[in-house]
Amino acid sequence: MSSRPPAISCRGLRKHYNDVKAVDGLDLEVEPGECFGMLGPNGAGKTTTIEILEGLTKPDSGEVTVLGRHWGSHERELRERLGVSLQESRLTEKLTVYETLELFRSFYERGRSPEQLLADLSLEEKRDARVGKLSGGQRQRLAVACALAGDPEILFLDEPTTGLDPQSRLQLWDRIAVHKAAGRTVMLTTHYMEEAERLCDRVAIVDHGKIIALGPPADLVASLNAPHIIEFATEPAVSEELLGRIPGVGERRRRDERWLLNAASLAQAVPALLAALDGAGARLVSLSTHRATLEDVFLSMTGRELRDE
Amino acid sequence: MSERRNPLLVLTRARILEFVREPEALFWVFAFPIIMAVVLGFAFRDHPPDPVPVGVVDGPGAPELTQALSKAGTTRPQAYASLAEGLEGLRTGKITLLVEMDTSRAPGPGPIYHFDPTRPDARLARLEVDDAIQRALGRTDPAPARETLVHEKGSRYIDFLLPGILGLNLMGTGIWGVGFSIVNARLKKTLKVMVATPMRKSDFLLAQILSRFVFLVLEVTVILAFGVLAFQVPIRGTLSLVGLTTVLGSLCFAGIGLLVAARARTLEAASGLMNLVMVPMWLLSGVFFSSERFPKAAQPVIQALPLTALNNALRAVMLEGKTFPAVFGELLIVTLWGIAAFAAALKIFRWQ
Numbered sequence: 001m002s003s004r005p006p007a008i009s010c011r012g013l014r015k016h017y018n019d020v021k022a023v024d025g026l027d028l029e030v031e032p033g034e035c036f037g038m039l040g041p042n043g044a045g046k047t048t049t050i051e052i053l054e055g056l057t058k059p060d061s062g063e064v065t066v067l068g069r070h071w072g073s074h075e076r077e078l079r080e081r082l083g084v085s086l087q088e089s090r091l092t093e094k095l096t097v098y099e100t101l102e103l104f105r106s107f108y109e110r111g112r113s114p115e116q117l118l119a120d121l122s123l124e125e126k127r128d129a130r131v132g133k134l135s136g137g138q139r140q141r142l143a144v145a146c147a148l149a150g151d152p153e154i155l156f157l158d159e160p161t162t163g164l165d166p167q168s169r170l171q172l173w174d175r176i177a178v179h180k181a182a183g184r185t186v187m188l189t190t191h192y193m194e195e196a197e198r199l200c201d202r203v204a205i206v207d208h209g210k211i212i213a214l215g216p217p218a219d220l221v222a223s224l225n226a227p228h229i230i231e232f233a234t235e236p237a238v239s240e241e242l243l244g245r246i247p248g249v250g251e252r253r254r255r256d257e258r259w260l261l262n263a264a265s266l267a268q269a270v271p272a273l274l275a276a277l278d279g280a281g282a283r284l285v286s287l288s289t290h291r292a293t294l295e296d297v298f299l300s301m302t303g304r305e306l307r308d309e
Numbered sequence: 310m311s312e313r314r315n316p317l318l319v320l321t322r323a324r325i326l327e328f329v330r331e332p333e334a335l336f337w338v339f340a341f342p343i344i345m346a347v348v349l350g351f352a353f354r355d356h357p358p359d360p361v362p363v364g365v366v367d368g369p370g371a372p373e374l375t376q377a378l379s380k381a382g383t384t385r386p387q388a389y390a391s392l393a394e395g396l397e398g399l400r401t402g403k404i405t406l407l408v409e410m411d412t413s414r415a416p417g418p419g420p421i422y423h424f425d426p427t428r429p430d431a432r433l434a435r436l437e438v439d440d441a442i443q444r445a446l447g448r449t450d451p452a453p454a455r456e457t458l459v460h461e462k463g464s465r466y467i468d469f470l471l472p473g474i475l476g477l478n479l480m481g482t483g484i485w486g487v488g489f490s491i492v493n494a495r496l497k498k499t500l501k502v503m504v505a506t507p508m509r510k511s512d513f514l515l516a517q518i519l520s521r522f523v524f525l526v527l528e529v530t531v532i533l534a535f536g537v538l539a540f541q542v543p544i545r546g547t548l549s550l551v552g553l554t555t556v557l558g559s560l561c562f563a564g565i566g567l568l569v570a571a572r573a574r575t576l577e578a579a580s581g582l583m584n585l586v587m588v589p590m591w592l593l594s595g596v597f598f599s600s601e602r603f604p605k606a607a608q609p610v611i612q613a614l615p616l617t618a619l620n621n622a623l624r625a626v627m628l629e630g631k632t633f634p635a636v637f638g639e640l641l642i643v644t645l646w647g648i649a650a651f652a653a654a655l656k657i658f659r660w661q
Contacts (some may be wrong), residue, residue: 011604028388054505056501056505056661057507076507079505079506079507080507082505084502084505084506086498086501086502086505088498089497089499089501089502089567090497090498090499091499091500092323092327092494092499094326094327094330094331095323095326095327099323099326100313102319103319103320104325104506105311105314106313106314106315106316106319106320107503107506107508108313108506108507109313109507111311111313112311113311114311116311130330143502146502150506150507151507163496204372245321285609
C-alpha cells in the first residue's frame with residue numbers, strides 16, 4: 001500500500017492572472033481511493049487549482065504529479081486514466097445523449113460502453129434526446145457520464161452539483177459513492193458544505209488561493225471545540241462584553257443584527273444566556289441552535305460565509 | 310469494458326449530424342447559391358434587346374413615319390400631339406429620342422432628332438430611326454450587309470456565372486461551416502472538455518475537414534444539376550476533373566476556415582475575420598465578372614488568390630473542356646493554400 005504514489009500531489013502551486021493571485025502557494029496530496037473535496041467561496045481559486053491538476057492550465061510555478069506522472073512528459077497516458085467534468089461546459093446540442101457518449105467513448109482505449117454509462121447516471125430514458133433539450137440536471141449527469149467514459153482511476157469534478165435540482169444532486173452523489181467504493185479516487189470542488197461533509201474523506205478549505213484548513217470534515221468541525229452553534233437576535237442589541245461573561249460560551253461572532261455563539265454544551269449555555277439577557281433587559285427576537293458544520297468552520301476562520309455573493 | 314470505435318470516424322459522423330440537424334445551415338449551403346443563380350440567370354438571360362421607345366410628333370408625315378418605324382421593329386414609336394409634349398416625354402425618360410418631320414425644308418421633308426448625345430441608347434436610337442426612315446424613303450445601300458447571329462451555349466453570362474457561383478459556395482461553406490462550428494465549440498467550452506480526454510487534436514481538426522466531403526458532394530451535385538437542367542450550362546471537361554477540382558477547392562477553404570477560427574474567442578471576432586478574408590475574393594476573384602478587368606499591376610496578387618485559381622480552373626474545365634495538365638497550375642495554387650492554412654491552424658490553434 002505505502003509504495004503506491006499519491007493519486008494527486010502538488011507543491012507550491014502559484015497562478016496569477018494580472019494582479020489577481022488565483023492560486024497563491026498551494027500544497028496538497030490526495031491518496032488513491034480517497035474522495036477529496038476543495039471547499040471555498042466563489043473566486044477562492046478552486047477552479048484554477050483543479051484545472052492545473054487536470055493539466056488544462058499551466059501554473060506559473062510549482063510542481064504537479066498525478067498518479068506519479070508529470071503532465072509535461074505523460075499527458076496522453078494520464079488523459080487515458082483520468083475523467084474530467086468541467087464547470088459550465090456545454091456539450092454539442094445537436095447530438096443525442098447516446099451519440100455524445102459514443103463520441104466520448106471513442107476517445108479512450110478502454111472504457112465503459114455507452115449503455116453502461118446511460119445506466120450509471122439513470123439517463124436511459126433520455127437515450128435518444130438531443131442534448132439541447134435536456135434539463136440542467138440531465139446535462140450535468142451527461143457531463144459526468146462523459147467523464148466516466150474511460151473508466152477513470154481519478155474522477156475530477158468541478159462544482160458538479162451547482163444549481164441542480166435535489167433529485168439530480170442525489171443521483172450524482174450516488175454515482176460518486178459508487179466510484180469511490182470501487183477503490184477509485186475522486187477530486188471535487190464545491191461550495192456546498194453539505195456535499196463536502198457527505199461525500200468527502202478529506203476536505204481542504206480554500207480561500208484567496210490558499211488552503212486555510214485541511215482534514216476530514218468531522219475533524220475540522222471538531223476543531224471549533226464547540227459542536228453547537230447558538231444563533232439569536234435581541235431588541236435592543238446586547239454588547240459582546242455581556243456575552244463574554246456567560247459561562248460555556250466560546251467564540252462569538254456578529255452577523256448583521258444576529259449573534260452566533262459557539263457552545264460546548266447547549267444545556268449549560270442556553271439557560272445562562274437567557275438569564276443574562278433577562279438581566280440586561282433585552283427582549284429575545286429570535287433564537288435557534290444547530291450542530292456546527294463546515295460552514296461554521298469557514299465562518300470562524302474568515303469571518304465570512306461560504307456563499308457570500 | 311467495451312469495444313472502441315475509430316475516433317476519427319466517430320468525430321466526423323458527429324460533425325455531419327450536427328450540421329444536418331441545423332436547418333439554417335442547410336439553407337445557406339443549398340438554397341442560397343441556387344437562388345442567386347436563378348436571380349442572376351434571369352436578370353442576364355438571353356433575349357433580344359427591348360425596342361427603344363421613340364416619340365413621334367404629330368403632323369404631316371407622322372403616320373408614315375410611325376408605320377415605317379413599326380415595320381423596322383427595333384423601336385417602339387409613341388405619338389405626341391405637340392413638340393412641347395414630346396420634349397416633356399424626353400425629359401422624363403419615357404422616350405429616349407423624339408422625332409418630328411420638318412416639311413418646310415427644301416428640297417423635301419426631313420426628320421429633326423431631339424436627344425441627349427451623352428446617352429449611348431439615345432445615339433443608337435437615332436441611328437436606328439434614321440436608318441428606318443431613309444430606307445422607307447427608298448435609300449439603297451451601296452454595300453448591302455448580311456448578318457450571322459451567335460447564340461452558342463457556353464458563351465452566355467449564365468455559363469460564366471455558374472462556375473463562379475460554385476467556387477463562391479465552396480468558399481462560403483468551407484469558411485463559415487468550419488469557422489463558426491469551431492468558435493462556437495470554443496465559446497461553449499466543448500473544445501476544452503474534449504481536450505481533457507485522450508482525443509488526438511489532429512483527429513478533431515481532420516474530422517472538420519473530412520465532414521466537408523459529404524456536403525461537398527451534395528453541394529456540387531445540386532448546383533451543377535441545377536445549371537445543366539435549368540440553363541443547359543455545358544460541362545465539356547470530364548466529370549472526374551470537375552470532381553477533383555471541387556474536392557481540392559473545398560479542402561483548401563476548410564483549411565482556411567480552420568485558420569480563421571484558430572484563435573478567435575467570440576463569434577463577432579470570427580465573423581469579422583471571415584469577412585476580411587472573403588469579401589476581397591468575392592470582388593476580385595472573378596465570380597460575377599472576369600478578374601481580368603482589374604488593372605494589370607494587381608493581377609499577380611489577384612491570380613494567386615485561392616478563389617481566383619479555383620474559378621479559373623472550374624471555368625477552364627467546364628466551359629473549355631480543358632484537361633488536367635492545363636489546369637495543373639491553378640490546382641497547385643489551391644492545394645498549397647489549403648496545406649499552408651491547415652499547417653498554420655494546427656500550430657496556432659487555441660483549444661480553450
